Amino acid sequence: MRDQSQDQGSVKPIDLTGVLKSYVNRWVALSSDQTRVEGSGTTPSEALADAKSHGETDPILLFVPAVSGAYVL
């Protein structure tokens, strides 16, 4: 697994706002470095299968809601 984490030094923030814009209402599978969408679908399983068909062996799942906002959780 190769993500953006590091043991030492600083890490650079990631901006997914543009990357996810075309995937509203879908589950997406990000590349292992969290910079690209490698697959998408209406379920997590579909997104994983799509990513794997594109050669991504270690995808990371998330959902892209149409509506979100400032949360206090």
Added chain:
Amino acid sequence: MKFPYVKFGAKTPEGGEYASFRPVIPIQVRYRGRATRYMALLDSGADVSMFHAEMAEVLGIDLKSSTEMVFYGVGHGKSTGYIHEVEINVGGWWVTCSVAFCPGMIRQDPLDPSRTQGLFYGILGQDGFFEQFNIKFDRSAKQVELSLRQARA
């Protein structure tokens, strides 16, 4: 292990737009040998950890076979989740953690089903997760550092 903050943005219920950098990290979740990766928010204000119910299917979990629990949020009522114990890998460390898998993390507008509302990612909360790690948030540097409190036997 240091992780970068991640910026997420979407339309707001009022029709505007909102984006923010958040301490959302990649984790690996495992249940009875089946594993997948998932993004999750480090939420110091959450008592428990919550994942989308859809993740239960990926992991081969029978969602409603376990204890049901009701959760309360600020301002918008309550939601229900089903508690299952999973293993979570963060930065190479595996911990066991109880997680509520919640159908309500994605809600559909009854008048427009394409208008989903909810969270992009799961939530890692105090009980079960934060208690196993030292977590240092650095909002100005937009990074968060985790280390395991106790090596797993």
